[in-house]
Amino acid sequence: AFGADKVYTVEDSALKRYEADCYMQVADQVIGQVSPRVILLGNTPMGADLAPRLAFRLQVGLSTDCLELSIDPGTKQLMQTSSVYGGNAQAVFTAEALPQIATIRVKAMSPIKRDGSRKGEVIPTKVAVDMSKVKTKIVGTIKEEVTGVKLEDAPAIVCGGRGCGGPDPYNTTLKELAAVLKGAVGASRPPCDNGWVPEAMHIGLTGKIVAPDIYFAIAISGASQHMSGCSGSKTIIAINKDPEANIFKQAHYGVVGKFEDVVPALTNKLKELLAG
Known part of the structure; x- marks a missing residue:
């Protein structure tokens, strides 16, 4: 395992490709069942789109494009470090409202090494996706043409x-x-x-x-x-x-x-x- 003790999985044909309204329903319901203190997403196109929607739905704060994360030993709150003023400085943010949500800059952190002796628990989770609440749909995709390494x-x-x-x-x-x-x-x-x-x-x-x-x-x-x-x-x-x-x-x-x-x-x- 790479560090997770529990992995919650959701399977639904509506999740075959990213649709914000579908993923929001899933995230909202799973969070309601699990009640996490912290929610972390990659600052990828999908994460950057989903995180603010989720923060608004839960009425909590959001720190985006974080470079570092730590836990305050006294308050147990997540300390979130992000660039400010166009990258000229860094600021540390935290929030009292739970769950705390943050997106992480891609490649800002190195993954831990796989530990074959550890085994996480995979928990299939049932979630109902109401397609009547999906207000948008993908009508076409255009792939960016890249030669060589992206x-x-x-x-x-x-x-x-x-x-x-x-x-x-x-x-x-x-x-x-x-x-x-x-x-x-x-x-x-x-x-x-x-x-x-x-x-x-x-x-x-x-x-x-x-x-x-x-x-x-x-x-x-x-x-x-x-x-x-x-x-x-x-x-x-x-x-x-x-x-x-x-x-x-x-x-x-x-x-x-x-x-x-x-x-x-x-x-x-x-x-x-x-x-x-």
């Missing part, structure tokens, strides 16, 4: 900013480094706004939120809006010709220099090390 799943991301100067580096210099790392290429908002790269590559407050093991910020100034999308990365490496760039205050490691010189040299060195 940004959200990439162990390493090579992200370029306005300083790249145009679309070419994303298809050459940055792409070559990402290929060596078996990662993906991303971009800050200006390259997307300028049409250099597709919007699907946008990382930031209004783009995708990522948390890879290694994040290369290349020719990126380090604006708070962008850092909100990558601050959860395990290691941030900045490459910028401006030694005063704000990105160096956020990065774990930094290289001052032109990316046109630094990145190819780094790529070649990595190839040598991996080949050896």
Whole structure:
């Protein structure tokens, strides 16, 4: 088992794919039966949609996109840490009303290792889904076309900013480094706004939120809006010709220099090390 002592399961044909009205009914009824003190959801598209609906239904508070969680030893309340002010600071929230609800930023926490000696109890739960209460329906889906590794799943991301100067580096210099790392290429908002790269590559407050093991910020100034999308990365490496760039205050490691010189040299060195 991975840590759960009890797992409540619900099976219904109406739950084949996510419909907010169906999932809300299930969540509401299961919570009524189990009476949990804390409800945690991933800050995924589904979790980010379901959590606020659930909080409103239960008339309790909600903390979204949490980076850390802990239990106050005195009050036994859940302490929820989230980014505020565009990622420039972190705040800790709690609530007295139960259950406490929070969504967790994707990859912000590492899963515990499987323990074969533990065994959780699986509890099938009966829930009635009233289809007359379902006010919306999916009439079609459009899958995002992605070649290679998806940004959200990439162990390493090579992200370029306005300083790249145009679309070419994303298809050459940055792409070559990402290929060596078996990662993906991303971009800050200006390259997307300028049409250099597709919007699907946008990382930031209004783009995708990522948390890879290694994040290369290349020719990126380090604006708070962008850092909100990558601050959860395990290691941030900045490459910028401006030694005063704000990105160096956020990065774990930094290289001052032109990316046109630094990145190819780094790529070649990595190839040598991996080949050896």
